[in-house]
Amino acid sequence: MYEHLNKPILQNSSWNHTKCHDLANFIPDNFQHLQKAEKRSMTRQSHDQTILRSFFAYAKLPLEPSH
Numbered sequence: 471m472y473e474h475l476n477k478p479i480l481q482n483s484s485w486n487h488t489k490c491h492d493l494a495n496f497i498p499d500n501f502q503h504l505q506k507a508e509k510r511s512m513t514r515q516s517h518d519q520t521i522l523r524s525f526f527a528y529a530k531l532p533l534e535p536s537h
Contacts, residue, residue, distance in 0.1 A: 483525040484515055 492511035498504035515521050526533055 480525050480529055480531075483528050484512065487515060487521065487525075488512060 488508060488511040492514070493507060496504075496507060498507060523533065
């Protein structure tokens with residue numbers, strides 16, 4: 471129900487975590503190096519239940535489906 475409204479919030483939370491935590495003080499050798507680091511961060515986040523739950527909490531989205 472809220473997915474289309476809050477998807478940007480979830481994406482922004484994920485990107486903020488990437489740039490402020492995983493890539494903080496990261497100096498890439500080139501653009502490809504940056505892309506690989508960003509992809510690795512996003513992949514790691516997608517498997518981390520604690521981080522994912524925090525994104526949903528920040529977006530004020532329930533984790534259980536409503537019927």
